[in-house]
Amino acid sequence: MSVHQSTVRALAVACAALVxxxxxxxxxxxxxxxxxxxxxxxxxxxxxxxxxxxxGYNQAVYEGSQAVEAAFPDLEVLTAENVxxxxxxxxxxxxxxxxxxxxxxxxxxxxxDAALSVAEENPDVVVVQQGNTITDDIPxxxxxxxxxxxxxxxxxxxxxxxxxxxxxxxYVYAFPIPQTIANINAFERGAQSVxxxxxxxxxxxxxxxxxxxxxxxxxxxxxEGVDVLTQHQDCTSTVIQAAEKSGAMxxxxxxxxxxxAPEGWLTGAVWDWGPVYTDIVQTVVDGDFxxxxxxxxxxxxxxxxxxxxVLAPYGPGVSEExxxxxxxxxxxxxxxxxxxxxxxxxxxDGEVRVEEGGVxxxxxxxxxxxxxxxxxxxxxx
Amino acid sequence: MTAVxxxxxxxxTPAPLLSRALPVVMRWVGTxxxxxxxxxxLLLLKGASPVTAYTGIWESTFLRSRSLQEIVVxxxxxxxxxxxxxxxxxxxxxxxxxxxxxxxGGVGACGAFLFVGETAAPGLLLVAMxxxxxxxxxxxxxxxxxxxxxxxxxxxISTLLLNFVALDVLLFLIYQPWRExxxxxxxxxxxxxxxxxxxxxxxxxxxxxxxxxxxxVVVYLALSRTRWGYKISVAGGNAEAARRAGLNVRxxxxxxxxxxxxxxxxxxxxxxxxxxxxxxxxxxxxxxxxSFLACWLARHQPFPILxxxxxxxxxxxxxxxxQLDAGxxxxxIHVLTAFILIAVLGFTASRRKAAA
Numbered sequence: 001m002s003v004h005q006s007t008v009r010a011l012a013v014a015c016a017a018l019v020x021x022x023x024x025x026x027x028x029x030x031x032x033x034x035x036x037x038x039x040x041x042x043x044x045x046x047x048x049x050x051x052x053x054x055x056g057y058n059q060a061v062y063e064g065s066q067a068v069e070a071a072f073p074d075l076e077v078l079t080a081e082n083v084x085x086x087x088x089x090x091x092x093x094x095x096x097x098x099x100x101x102x103x104x105x106x107x108x109x110x111x112x113d114a115a116l117s118v119a120e121e122n123p124d125v126v127v128v129q130q131g132n133t134i135t136d137d138i139p140x141x142x143x144x145x146x147x148x149x150x151x152x153x154x155x156x157x158x159x160x161x162x163x164x165x166x167x168x169x170x171y172v173y174a175f176p177i178p179q180t181i182a183n184i185n186a187f188e189r190g191a192q193s194v195x196x197x198x199x200x201x202x203x204x205x206x207x208x209x210x211x212x213x214x215x216x217x218x219x220x221x222x223x224e225g226v227d228v229l230t231q232h233q234d235c236t237s238t239v240i241q242a243a244e245k246s247g248a249m250x251x252x253x254x255x256x257x258x259x260x261a262p263e264g265w266l267t268g269a270v271w272d273w274g275p276v277y278t279d280i281v282q283t284v285v286d287g288d289f290x291x292x293x294x295x296x297x298x299x300x301x302x303x304x305x306x307x308x309x310v311l312a313p314y315g316p317g318v319s320e321e322x323x324x325x326x327x328x329x330x331x332x333x334x335x336x337x338x339x340x341x342x343x344x345x346x347x348x349d350g351e352v353r354v355e356e357g358g359v360x361x362x363x364x365x366x367x368x369x370x371x372x373x374x375x376x377x378x379x380x381x
Numbered sequence: 382m383t384a385v386x387x388x389x390x391x392x393x394t395p396a397p398l399l400s401r402a403l404p405v406v407m408r409w410v411g412t413x414x415x416x417x418x419x420x421x422x423l424l425l426l427k428g429a430s431p432v433t434a435y436t437g438i439w440e441s442t443f444l445r446s447r448s449l450q451e452i453v454v455x456x457x458x459x460x461x462x463x464x465x466x467x468x469x470x471x472x473x474x475x476x477x478x479x480x481x482x483x484x485x486g487g488v489g490a491c492g493a494f495l496f497v498g499e500t501a502a503p504g505l506l507l508v509a510m511x512x513x514x515x516x517x518x519x520x521x522x523x524x525x526x527x528x529x530x531x532x533x534x535x536x537x538i539s540t541l542l543l544n545f546v547a548l549d550v551l552l553f554l555i556y557q558p559w560r561e562x563x564x565x566x567x568x569x570x571x572x573x574x575x576x577x578x579x580x581x582x583x584x585x586x587x588x589x590x591x592x593x594x595x596x597x598v599v600v601y602l603a604l605s606r607t608r609w610g611y612k613i614s615v616a617g618g619n620a621e622a623a624r625r626a627g628l629n630v631r632x633x634x635x636x637x638x639x640x641x642x643x644x645x646x647x648x649x650x651x652x653x654x655x656x657x658x659x660x661x662x663x664x665x666x667x668x669x670x671x672s673f674l675a676c677w678l679a680r681h682q683p684f685p686i687l688x689x690x691x692x693x694x695x696x697x698x699x700x701x702x703x704q705l706d707a708g709x710x711x712x713x714i715h716v717l718t719a720f721i722l723i724a725v726l727g728f729t730a731s732r733r734k735a736a737a
Binding site: 045051052078079080081082083084085086087088091092094095096098099109110113132175176177178206207367368369 | 441445447448451552556563564565566567656657659661662663664666697698701702704705706710711712
């Protein structure tokens with residue numbers, strides 16, 4: 001009996017949903033661009049791929065959003081965590097727009113497709129994306145922004161290259177995207193600058209945050225004799241704890257996690273998004289977004305201003321001497337001829353990628369697709 | 382609806398529809414209310430107001446056309462994924478492999494798209510993708526069926542483990558042969574317009590829902606009205622008796638699991654060609670497991686599956702509101718989902734006990 005009752009109910013609900021959905025959509029009005037997208041917006045939205053307390057990437061984003069809230073007390077700041085890198089991201093952004101947001105920060109690399117589709121459908125809304133690169137024409141209401149993460153990773157590589165005794169560094173990463181490849185290469189080259197024999201062994205997890213895979217990757221690296229571990233993951237505590245437990249040293253990423261690795265913490269590259277976010281919000285609220293530096297693939301580093309990536313406090317194992325070397329290198333990175341990839345740069349096969357004396361631009365580094373000599377790992381994996 | 386009218390038992394109980402449906406609806410509402418009340422306690426502990434949270438969910442999920450459409454879009458693969466559990470369940474089999482079969486469906490559809498190419502006639506291209514997805518899903522489930530028939534491996538284990546293999550197949554393909562560009566996050570090229578499922582009228586709902594509803598009716602009829610449906614339920618009830626009665630139990634097991642796989646494959650094709658348009662590392666993530674829950678919530682019955690899929694899709698869409706309006710962590714929606722599951726399952730269990 002209940003079969004028929006539930007049958008009727010099921011069909012009725014499904015039909016009702018279809019009918020309601022079909023009818024009401026006709027009432028939606030399309031909007032057109034007015035040339036000043038996002039001007040005077042009252043609400044700003046942030047979507048994050050992971051939880052806002054992950055000791056990493058998303059926590060840094062969340063703290064940045066808090067800085068925006070503090071700087072603009074009248075603005076409502078919406079945050080959504082655990083937003084996957086697929087079409088559901090577009091749904092979440094659309095929900096934020098329905099709640100009045102005219103500026104959205106899509107903060108994970110893989111949010112770009114969804115960000116661009118939302119921007120296209122909502123010409124009055126600015127959607128900026130963190131970390132990816134728009135390769136086609138950049139729409140009037142969109143853009144990407146990021147820091148040159150690989151610069152501080154080069155400096156952290158100096159600390160790692162000095163500290164290692166096995167001359168083997170380990171790198172747990174998520175996806176072989178240019179940003180990550182540049183980080184790994186810069187880390188290895190920073191280490192090479194003080195220790196020519198050092199190599200960096202890489203393992204990919206195909207996920208921004210999968211503690212199970214992170215644990216397995218960290219263990220296999222430690223088994224290989226690696227004594228300094230670093231990573232490009234969104235949530236960072238698993239790898240750091242694995243290193244600390246086995247007595248290995250750690251270079252952190254995204255957030256200062258020295259408290260969970262009091263012994264082995266060397267340093268790390270950590271975010272300070274507040275100033276960049278605040279400036280983007282100000283630009284959009286003023287109606288000046290179109291044609292601004294953010295209506296582009298905006299990159300900021302030691303050469304061009306305040307890198308939102310800063311070096312974390314040093315751990316007990318880093319000597320005064322090393323700190324001085326790092327400071328000197330940082331100054332050099334800020335000069336015209338300074339770069340983690342100042343030529344000559346050879347790739348894994350020994351092919352010359354940057355000629356002697358060559359200094360690649362930030363834009364060049366954004367499309368890096370090879371590992372340098374000294375990095376162990378297959379990019380296609 | 383004809384299935385309902387033609388039902389012989391329905392003719393025996395000619396009570397008016399409304400008076401018959403009302404108590405059932407009231408019971409469901411009561412059950413959901415219990416879950417919501419318990420969840421309110423959690424919200425209060427998190428410092429959020431249940432009133433704000435529930436009005437927020439109501440307004441942003443059920444009063445907005447866009448959200449309603451999103452629910453329909455999200456329930457589509459869940460309906461098919463749950464049917465993929467329901468058919469083998471009738472034969473006494475536990476298909477936990479929806480996750481992998483959905484992935485293989487997406488892979489099959491993408492393979493057909495890349496092989497046939499964008500030059501094919503649009504309709505033909507979609508048909509090729511659909512058929513390829515069904516075959517891929519069926520073969521993936523067929524592996525588990527073969528392992529059971531040949532080596533006696535429990536299909537609940539093998540279908541589950543094959544999910545991880547399917548994910549590795551997907552990752553291999555999108556990292557290497559099918560990769561859009563050597564730099565950037567691994568993904569396939571975006572489908573051309575001719576390979577995307579069309580939308581229903583002026584909505585953002587792809588036609589997949591129509592296919593899902595039709596297939597729910599077809600599965601209902603196949604299970605309740607065909608000789609095959611009867612045979613698999615006999616085989617599922619008592620395989621030994623079925624064998625002695627002359628039924629080919631091996632073939633029935635194989636067919637039930639493979640048809641389940643084909644249904645999951647269709648879910649993968651619809652998610653790919655109707656929603657995502659690209660295969661990414663997270664393709665189909667959790668769809669199979671959510672479908673599995675939806676099927677159990679609906680006690681493996683095709684039409685209640687529609688309701689269960691709707692409920693899960695609505696919960697997923699409300700997750701956004703719970704974060705944006707009530708400011709509670711994203712994971713709380715999973716807690717609410719669990720409360721609802723426990724309430725409904727506890728409720729049906731107590732009813733069955735009372736009836737016994």
